[in-house]
Each structure stands twice: as structure tokens, then as C-alpha cells.
Amino acid sequence: MLRIGSVVLGVSDVPRAARFWMGALGYVPRDGMDDDWVVLVPSEGAGAQVALMRSGTPVQERPRVHLDLYAGDAADQAAEVERLVALGAGRVDWDLYPDDADFVVLADPDGNRFCVIDTGNH
Incomplete structure (x- = not known):
């Protein structure tokens, strides 16, 4: 396997x-x-x-594969997003957010997109 x-x-x-x-x-x-x-x-x-x-190779604006990083709840998600931004992540202006989004799209210093997920409602 x-x-x-x-x-x-x-x-x-x-x-x-x-x-x-x-x-x-x-x-x-x-x-x-x-x-x-x-x-x-x-x-x-x-x-x-x-x-x-x-x-x-150039970074993909809408990557086919990305990392999802799990946070405990909305407060933990917000704190982790701020911590990651302080480490050098960039906020991504993502036009595909649903109204009830439980994720925040960020990019690492090389532009690779990843999400920070609020798992409090899962």
C-alpha cells in the first residue's frame, strides 16, 4: 500500500x-x-x-494543489493568520470566497497559496 x-x-x-x-x-x-x-x-x-x-516555474494564481492548515476555531484562525502574516505570508485577495467561508487564503513568501481553516464548525 x-x-x-x-x-x-x-x-x-x-x-x-x-x-x-x-x-x-x-x-x-x-x-x-x-x-x-x-x-x-x-x-x-x-x-x-x-x-x-x-x-x-511561475506561481499559479489558482493552484490545482495547495495546503490546508487547520486552526481550532474562528479566534484561533484569526490569531494564526496574523502570526503567519508576521512571519512573511501575504494576504490573497481571493474572489472565490463563499458567503460562509471558513477559510482564509494566504501566500507564502514565494507566492504559493495555502488556506487557514476554521475547524470549529466541522
């Missing part, structure tokens, strides 16, 4: 992206880091690996 080993994000600056995602998720490099590649893992416990790969 197969299992997902890592989610890989293409980035233009691996060290900068690693600093952001380590701060965002509390992850650490698994085997060190270079300018082209790093695999980040949870500093404690289990969780999905996030790999960052140097890429020259």
Missing part, C-alpha cells in the same frame, strides 16, 4: 521558504538544507513532511 511521504512545494529561494515554513509549522530540516532542496519534518511527534524544491 502506498502512502504520502512528502508534500513538495516549488520555491525560488529554498532557505527563505524553509525559514517561513519552519516558523509557520514548528518544523525542522530532516537532513540539513542546501540551496536546492530541503525536507522539513515536525520537531516533535508525527506529521506530514513538507519538502521545498528550488523551481523556476
